[in-house]
Amino acid sequence: MGLALFYILIFPGFLFLGFLSLAFEFIDRKLYARLQNRVGPPWYQPLADLIKLAAKETVVPREAESRLFRAIPSFAMAATAAAFLYIPIWGKTSLFPFDSDLIVILYFLTIPTLTFFLAGWFSSSLYAEIGCIRAMTQFFAYEVPLYMSLLGPAMLAGTWSVSGITEFYSSNPALALCNLPGLIVAVFATQGKLERVPFDIPDAETEIVGGTFTEYSGRFLALFRMTIDAELVVASALIAAVFLPFFIPASPVFGFILFLIKVFIVVFLLALMRTALARLRIDQMVGFCWRILAPLSLLQVLIDLLVRGVLVS
Amino acid sequence: MIVDRIINWARLKSPWIIHFNSGACNACDIEVLAALTPRYDVERFGVQLKGSPRHADVLVCSGPVTIQQRERLITIYEQMMEPKFVIAVGTCACSAGVFNGCYCVEGGVDTAIPVNAYIPGCPVKPEAIIDGVVKLLGSLKD
Numbered sequence A: 001m002g003l004a005l006f007y008i009l010i011f012p013g014f015l016f017l018g019f020l021s022l023a024f025e026f027i028d029r030k031l032y033a034r035l036q037n038r039v040g041p042p043w044y045q046p047l048a049d050l051i052k053l054a055a056k057e058t059v060v061p062r063e064a065e066s067r068l069f070r071a072i073p074s075f076a077m078a079a080t081a082a083a084f085l086y087i088p089i090w091g092k093t094s095l096f097p098f099d100s101d102l103i104v105i106l107y108f109l110t111i112p113t114l115t116f117f118l119a120g121w122f123s124s125s126l127y128a129e130i131g132c133i134r135a136m137t138q139f140f141a142y143e144v145p146l147y148m149s150l151l152g153p154a155m156l157a158g159t160w161s162v163s164g165i166t167e168f169y170s171s172n173p174a175l176a177l178c179n180l181p182g183l184i185v186a187v188f189a190t191q192g193k194l195e196r197v198p199f200d201i202p203d204a205e206t207e208i209v210g211g212t213f214t215e216y217s218g219r220f221l222a223l224f225r226m227t228i229d230a231e232l233v234v235a236s237a238l239i240a241a242v243f244l245p246f247f248i249p250a251s252p253v254f255g256f257i258l259f260l261i262k263v264f265i266v267v268f269l270l271a272l273m274r275t276a277l278a279r280l281r282i283d284q285m286v287g288f289c290w291r292i293l294a295p296l297s298l299l300q301v302l303i304d305l306l307v308r309g310v311l312v313s
Numbered sequence B: 001m002i003v004d005r006i007i008n009w010a011r012l013k014s015p016w017i018i019h020f021n022s023g024a025c026n027a028c029d030i031e032v033l034a035a036l037t038p039r040y041d042v043e044r045f046g047v048q049l050k051g052s053p054r055h056a057d058v059l060v061c062s063g064p065v066t067i068q069q070r071e072r073l074i075t076i077y078e079q080m081m082e083p084k085f086v087i088a089v090g091t092c093a094c095s096a097g098v099f100n101g102c103y104c105v106e107g108g109v110d111t112a113i114p115v116n117a118y119i120p121g122c123p124v125k126p127e128a129i130i131d132g133v134v135k136l137l138g139s140l141k142d
């Protein structure tokens, strides 16, 4: 019981995840700044933002559904933190591996998007409603390619558990190369999931004020920001575990350092995309996901099926 | 005590701004936007541009207050969360400038809402805006 609480609250639960997500928010913003040839924020910036928001006045609009408005941010954070428990951090297996935890992680990662939708919906503000409908439209576009791109590697490994997938590919690293199209799809879809440029359509501040979070302020906004940062870490860690399962050493310390390096690589790709591209329109985004990402992920499934056929026979 | 100090530190390090045009000739607005470009890199001071008044700490207001914009300015100001600060950017925002006495103009920004810092100039240079923001933050230290 005590140990379980320790796992959930401290390592690798809330505290550790919070620390990691602040660190990676800083890394992401610093990379973004350096790629734009500027100095960028100091290292304590995400922490200062968080404390400031938490100490600010918090208002629940009169028109909003008060109880849900307050509860939704906690759901978002809890779901993301729960997903993190099932991702391998220091080695080949996660803390509580079980069969088919990949699906559970994906479902947990879906919850934040749904809460963004509900948050916008229950704030009863015009801009928030436009934002949340856009978030939902976008969700239907990137979610299918994302699931399919993760389905391929899982089929090749013959298991639905992330730990099993990591185990399989680290013993046959050459096979991980088959998953290149899936990696591309997953990185793009993650960018959509995190609602970052070029897919920041739900909170396009030049068009619809603050998007889904227009009415959120103070500590609720701080929770949402934490959730998005944590999602960045969890999604990057998932991609790292499924697509980059190379050179995992036996020692947990080196394993952990390697984990950080891999997450950094994925975050770098995401930051590069954020710098290089501009925001799309919602129809262009949906078109891109269904016309390019979905066929690419189907191709991935096909490749993995063929390779598995060759392996088994 | 120490909690207050930490909160104050966080506030100084992360001023999020929102930009509002209460009737400027647009030159000041262009300069505000120029100050937000990567060339001046205000993210060094933690400044970020926010779309929603609910998220912002500092209202950067340019231009004289026209009769039409007055109500909107007050609404935006009231939608911001405490603690909040207002910076008047440009001579017009400070005192209505060349538009003073115009039939549709009420006066500077301080005729409608309380102002914490005045940055004169027609239009103000981006350097002056950044200097003003940093000075405002410095004055909040104690």
Ligand code: SF4
Pocket (backbone or CB within 6 Å): B023, B024, B025, B026, B027, B028, B062, B063, B064, B089, B090, B091, B092, B093, B097, B098, B121, B122, B123, B124
């Ligand atoms: S201060 Fe000068 S540039 Fe700025 S709004 Fe007034 S007239 Fe325009």
